Amino acid sequence: MQDYPELRTLEKFREVNREFPKNRFILEHKAQGKKVFGWLCTYVPEEVIHAAGILPVRIVGYSEETDLTEGTAYMHVNNCSFSRSCLELGLKGEYSFLDGVVGGSTCDGARRLFDLWRHYIGTPFHHVLTVPRKYTERAHRLYYEEVEEFTRHLEEFIGRKVTDEALLASIGLYNETRHLLSQLYGLRRRDNPPITGAETMDVLNASFRMPREVFNSWLRELLAEIEDRRRDVSGKYRARLMLIGSVLTNTDFIRSIERQGGIVVTDELCTSTRYWTDPVVLKDGLSPLEAIARRYLGNFPCARMFPSEERFNRIVEFAREYRVDGVVSQIVRYCVPYCHDLPLLTKRLREVNVPVLALDVEYGSSGSGQIATRVQAFLEMLEARNGIASKR
């Protein structure tokens, strides 16, 4: 039983998530004759879609464990359950409202998802961006040209220009989200965090499923509500944890860890930190589109990027900033980029005295059963190791 009050605003975010994919915001937007685009990966520049007057929503799969009969039949069982889950929803018509799909050449799962989506679901507009794996100036130039080409393609589709003014307005709006989310994460740095990891994931999930303008105002409301109530969710925690690895949207997974006394204070997931950390920086001499492209390629890296050291450094930095006792790595089966990084990353975290629990999961996992047992053992080990006095 939780011993802290529920947050009113949080309930609104949860409602948006419960109804997704066909939630009321999306349906209202469509009813006004406006377009909705799905994006497949955090390397797709959302601001560009938004500046074109289109509602960008993130394509995700079922936020629960489900039999992926169709997804598996179309994609083979050795592809990550995230991409199979997305495909299954698509094949079942749950994303029938989409006017376009935009992907990137990011990982095998996402690329194949895009290929099969284009072939079998056939959304009217589709575009895949080449995303370099390096951060060199040459890579930035190439990625910018890719973003530019995508913008021209989009303009052709909507029949009008995406102006610099519109891009600047979108940058402002999205940067505000990033700023507000960083405030929310700032609260989690406290010794007694006022919001749980699972609750934070509720907020993040909603961020890519509703109009950004409304999301920002609700998030401001949430931040005020949290401060007003002087909330403290840390009650009986046994360890501060950081969650890393593949894409994750099921809040139950985090909730099950937190129920066992591991409070998730930060993370490194493409549905959270890696989604919001770095703002678009408008510097002299950069056009809005250039600034957007620079941010997306240089953002908190995914395991696909080289050198991996960049990602490892940011994880280590977060672990220190949020004073975590341990890291829980959850890797979706067949998520090869993250699987490959794990041996080196584990070593790196061990060097700074942060133990890692490596979990092999299916996307949508609720964290029950064997996973819960392993989390339990990990927490016990952390308690014993750090001498964290259990507040139970």
Place this chain on the structure above:
Amino acid sequence: MVLPAKDKVADIVRACRLIRRMTEAQPGHLKSRLLYYDMLIRYFTRILRARENGDFIAAHSVFFPAEVLYAMGLVPMHTESTTWMISLFPGECADMISEGASLGLAAEICTPHRGLAGAYSLRALPRPDVMLWSNMVCDNTAKCGELIMEVCGCPGFFLDRPFKNSEREIAYLAGELEDMVRFLEERSGRRMDWENLAATVARMDEQIELVRRINELRKHVPTPFSPLGFLELVSVDYLFPGQPEAIEYLKTLYGELEERVAQGRGALPEERFRLMTLFIPPMYLMNFLEDISRQYGAVSVIEPFFTYWGEGRLDPSRPLESVARKSYLIPEMRMYGPLDSRAIDGIVKCARDYRVDGAIYYADVGCRHSCAVIKLFKDVLNEMDIPVLVLDCDVVDPTATSKEEMKAKFEQFFELLEDR
């Protein structure tokens, strides 16, 4: 048990020598086969003797442009091919694969890569002086290098190869290649020989043309090339890009096949089923698959993702750009690049031009990329009334397949083809 260094490569060389001797002893053997084994022996002996010869070993992932390495006088070591060859000849892979797992590599990582990291860790392969890798195909190749660098204690270079094949992406890759040349010059102390590279590119162009011409001959009914001979073409391309040995081998093979065509002779006494092979068959089952082919008169006539080159020529006067361009012509790009209607049309054309009766899809459990499109290609081919047999397997790990089961599936499939 930790094997002594270099053991696995020495095993490959020994096995190749033995097979070469056996081939030579067979009446009516093809000269090209002997040349092929000579090439393998040369390739792996060079790696084996690199230390004593003062050579510089550049280990590299699949589809990496080894032309550049040859032109610099380095000794290339194709990592995935090395694991395939270990599985094909000595057949001893279990120790490498389990060592890869104990390094922390998950079971989902394909065995060529898990086994590779394991083999280096066991010191069963000569330690490379540099590790070079790219994202030419899949995430496994894109991610393999850093762990190998760590295990071998060597420096490395990641070649970032863009996904699509626009001119700006080709230019990007050429830029990456320039950086790589500089890196290799610094590390190896050897200079790039640009004239040599231009000559290598010219030969590579000829090599591609020769494969195209060989494929033209394979269109004949009966087809003149042996049922699984395409694996030789693939290895030659992987191990000897733009090398005089490759040209000699391909010219010899072309002559032999041409002669067979002129005589109206096929590779098999009776050709009953013309097959399209999708993905690489398990290496350790080669003899078994050869037997099946002969028993049922089944022959692979085309492999859209392994031998069927894209259109375009290479220009030796622009060597690095040509090397970059080649990476978008390679047959594998039909599968690993954007799967648009052009790529799909290529398969349809192949099936039609080569008069294919059926297709075999080796569904390698570790290879997500190829497995993800099984249904798509099945649908495309079924629409042309071409049945597809999907065989679950692992390219190097024998424990993933049962021969009996596979045989039963082949029999059923051939019955189905027969009935039509």
